[in-house]
Amino acid sequence: MKILKLTVFLAIVSALAGGILSYVNELTAPIIANQSLAAEKANLEVIFPGGSFSEITFEDATGLVKSGYQAEGEGFAFKVEVTGYNSSSPVQFMIGFDLSGNIVGFEVLAQQETNGLGAKVAEPEFKESVVGKTVNDTINTISGATVTSTAVIKGINAAKEVYASVAGVDVSVEEPAVPETKKVSLKEDFSDNQATIISEEDGVFTIESTGYHGANVYQVTVAEGKVVSIVMTEFNDTEGIGDQVNEAYLSTLAGADLDSELDVVSGATYTSRSALAAIQLALGGTEEATSETSQNAETTEALYSDEKATIVSETDGVYTVEAKGYQGTNVYQITVSEGAIVSVVMDEFNDTPGIGDQVDEEYLAKFVGVTEVDEADIVSSATYTSKSAQAAVQAVLDYTAEKE
Amino acid sequence: MNRKQNFLSGFVKENPVFSLYLGICSTLAISTTIDNAIGMGMCVTIVLIFSNMIISAIRKITPNEIRIPVYIVVIATLVKSVELLLHAYMSTLYENLGVFISLIVVNCIILGRAEAFASKNGVLDSALDGLGMGLGYTFSLLLISTVRQILATMSLSLSNPLTTQTIFSISFDFLKDFQIPLFGTSAGAFLTFACFAALFSVLKNRSNAKATKEAK
Structure with a gap:
């Protein structure tokens, strides 16, 4: 009897609680639904101006499509999140389809990809290549931004x-198409790769050539103006990406002369170009290349050189110093008087825009008056570039001290 | 007089966070900005007042054997309602507080007050106790979050949870170089919490000593 009483009491309390909750839920549900719609409304308006939207439910096996919206009588839009090159922050975009299977809008909402590379997916050029296609067309990846654009195209697929399931349209989904390999002529300008000859012996050139991250070292054997073989002896680019430039690829380059047009590995454009730059240089290259070799001859006679920095020239106490940063070599002009730094100016900047350029005038001004470099004082998140500045200053200080 | 004491005891003598050490989990987690502190404090206060009132109102008909399950059903219903209302009307706050709103259900302050106070006292007294305890909790959260927000960001700002408009914002620009990001993390929360707990301990001991002296 007692147990019955307890059960009934608890049941009544629970029933009352349930009733109250369902009332509150009924009251708030439409407001909550509106809210998530309102947050997206601005983005949806870009694709379907002036449309009236409602959120739709759908099933997505890939998990990439985060939310879907129907524009009354106009079509559907989907918000998609994919991971490109930057694994910590996904690329977020909105794509719109009309009712007959055409892609009518593509907007990248958020991305933190590398400037000038993966960030290309947010540029108008890529948008134009997507919008106007039908759902059955394939979309090309961007050469030089393969990782990011492949991810985005997967998201689009x-x-x-x-879209096919909610709109009842048949869709053929193909893997992202790789654009037809663009042949690269060896007459092109490869000065970005900063290829330099380290040594030469019986027609075998050891050449250092900058790829995406770092300098790769190649041994290029040349005979009668043609490449006999090219071997990579040191690899400093991104693992899993740049290393697609492998023996198989390099063997296709044998036999090339200056008039050849050569393939690049799609997805490893930068590393491929470093190999081509090495070949161009080994073959004697264009006039720039020859002048570069003669410049290199000068560099070997540099005034002073340590592991990190090279003093290229000096005029009236103003030193031109090269120091390696993160991607490339930065050139500094440093003025010294009586063993102390008078001014430091960045003459040529070759590091990552937006990162390395945090080493600005303000930072460089800190070196004025110093006789010893404080290695701890670096711009955080621009460590490599800061260190290149420090190395340059240190080299000048060492050199002037030695001279005295 | 008695009621007033009841109400005020929640601030120092029986401050739920610093003296009773109740509900510390959510305290440490959300006390990063004063916006969050006030939002969380208000939610807990509202739930406390209503749960205390309801539990006190039904205390005479609640069978003793199943009182805890009944309390939990009451508290869970209130928390879920508050959560739904927050999601609907203050979505930024809802997103900032996240899972800690639902966790109010198991916040020991609420069940603790239900068992220790509301089940033995009248509706009005229980409501006052809920208000006092809730404000005491809010007050503790505000103390911790003010210190943490200032140390971690060298600025302080408060915005209206309904419209997300900024009510006031101060930025100590001259101290910008002395930010201590540690205080934005849970380690900083523990440090701040420990300092305040020590301070409250001293205050409590003093007032206790005084009380015993007077008694003599």
Whole structure:
């Protein structure tokens, strides 16, 4: 009897609680639904101006499509999130389809990809290559931004599948198409790669050539103006990406002369170009290349050189110093008087824009008056570039001290 | 007089966070900005007042054997309602507080007050106790979050949870170089919490000593 009383009491309390909750839920549900819609409304308006939107539910096996919206009588839009090159922050975009299977809008909402590379997916050029296609067309990846654009296209394909299921349209989804390999002529300008000859012996050149991250070292054997073989002896680019420039690829380059047009490995454009730059240089290259070799001859006679920095020249106490940063070599002009730094100016900047350029005038001004470099004082997140400045200053200080 | 004492005891003598050490989990987690502190404090206060009132109102008909399950059903219903209302009307706050809103259900302050006070006292007294305890909790959160927000960002700002408009914002620009990001993390929360707990301990001991002296 007692147990019955307890059960009934608890049941009544629970029933009352349930009733109250369902009332509150009924009251708030439409407001909550509106809210998530309102947050997206601005983005949806870009694709379907002046449309009236409602959120739709759908199934997505890939998990890339985050939310879907129907624009009354106009079409569907989907918000998609994919991971490109930057694994910590996904690329977020909105894609819109009309009712007959055409892609009518593509907007990148958020991305933190590398400037000038993966960030190309947010540029108008890529948008134009997507918008106007039908769901059955394939979309080309961007050469030089393969990782990011492949991820985005995967996301688009996932959205296409969802679109097909909600709109009842047949869609053929193909893997992202790699654009037809663009042949690169050896007459092109490869000065970005900063290829330099380290040594030469019986027609075998050891050449250092900058790829994406660092300098790769190649041994190029040349005979009668043609490449006999090219071997990579040191690899400093991104693992898993740059290392697609492997023996198989390099062997296709044998036999090339200056008039050849050569393939690059799609997805490893930068590393491929470093190999081509090495070949161009070994073959004697263009006039720039020859002048570069003669410049290199000068560099070997540099006034002073340590592991990190090289003093290229000096005029009236103003030193031109090269020091390696993160991607490339930065050139500094440093003025010294009586063993103390008078001014430091960045003459040529070759590091990552937006990162390395945090080493600005303000930072460089800190060196004025110093006789010893404080290695701890670096711009955080621009460590490499800061260190290149420090190395340059240190080299000048060492050199002037030695001279006295 | 008695009621007033009841109400005020929540601030120092029986401050739920610094003296009773209740509900510390959420305290440490959300006390990063004063916006969060006030939002969380208000949610807990509202739930406390209503749960105390309801539990006190039904205390005479609640069978003793199943009182805890009944309390939990009451508290869970209130928390879920508050959560839904927050999501609907203050979505930024809802997103900032996240899972800690639902966790109010198991916040020991609420069940503790239900068992220790509301089940033995009248509706009005229980409501006052809930208000006092809730404000005491809010007050503790505000103390911790003010210190943490200032040390971690060298600025302090408060915005209206309904409209997300900024009410006031001060930035100590001359101290910008002395930010201590540690205080934005849970380690900083523990440090701040420990300092305040020590301070409250001293205050409590003093007032206790005084009380015993007077008694003599």
